[in-house]
Amino acid sequence: MKRIALCLATLLTITSVARAQLPKFDTSPGKWAYNTRTEIPGMGSIPISFEQCVTQKDIDEGRNLSAQKDAGIDCKYSSPKITGNRYVFTATCAGKDMPEPMQISYDMTATATQIDTKMVMTGGNTKAMGGKMNMSMSAKRLGGC
Numbered sequence: 001m002k003r004i005a006l007c008l009a010t011l012l013t014i015t016s017v018a019r020a021q022l023p024k025f026d027t028s029p030g031k032w033a034y035n036t037r038t039e040i041p042g043m044g045s046i047p048i049s050f051e052q053c054v055t056q057k058d059i060d061e062g063r064n065l066s067a068q069k070d071a072g073i074d075c076k077y078s079s080p081k082i083t084g085n086r087y088v089f090t091a092t093c094a095g096k097d098m099p100e101p102m103q104i105s106y107d108m109t110a111t112a113t114q115i116d117t118k119m120v121m122t123g124g125n126t127k128a129m130g131g132k133m134n135m136s137m138s139a140k141r142l143g144g145c
Contacts, residue, residue, distance in 0.1 A: 028112045029056045031142045039134040053145035072096045085110050098124040113141040 032054050038046045073095040080089040091104040102124025108117040117137045126133050 027054070027059055027110060027115065028141055029054050029059060029145075031145050032139050033142050034137060034139045036135060036137045041132065051142070055145075093124065095124075100124060102126065115139040 030053070031051060033051050034049065036048045038048075040046065073093050075091045075093040078090050078092070080087065082088075087106065087108040087110065089106050091106065092101050093104065094101045100123050103122045105120045106117060107119075108115065110116075115138070117135075119135045119137075121133045121135065122131065
């Protein structure tokens with residue numbers, strides 16, 4: 001169970017920091033609600049929901065939740081395809097708690113008040129969880145902080 005918690009914490013951190021090296025999305029500061037669902041082979045679906053106050057500084061720095069360096073994760077991004085408010089790209093992330101780099105394929109749509117993301121992850125800590133994980137995240141601006 002500890003391994004699952006570590007893996008989920010890593011995945012949430014990676015999903016939140018993907019923005020750090022990509023073009024800034026046209027999102028608005030305020031209170032945001034996040035809903036994630038992670039599909040782990042043999043374990044089913046794991047939902048996680050939380051709320052976060054996002055400041056203009058967070059947006060200006062290209063991050064909504066936390067900084068990559070704070071999480072000890074280093075991601076390199078490739079194959080970006082941007083069409084309007086849709087972002088499709090691949091990330092290769094390495095970290096001190098990962099036995100090997102994790103490959104993540106993203107398909108993300110962002111507006112000023114909504115972000116929807118679908119991810120497929122392989123490598124890293126996913127090997128201990130069946131080799132592949134699917135994750136979806138929806139974030140919605142609720143109003144001011």
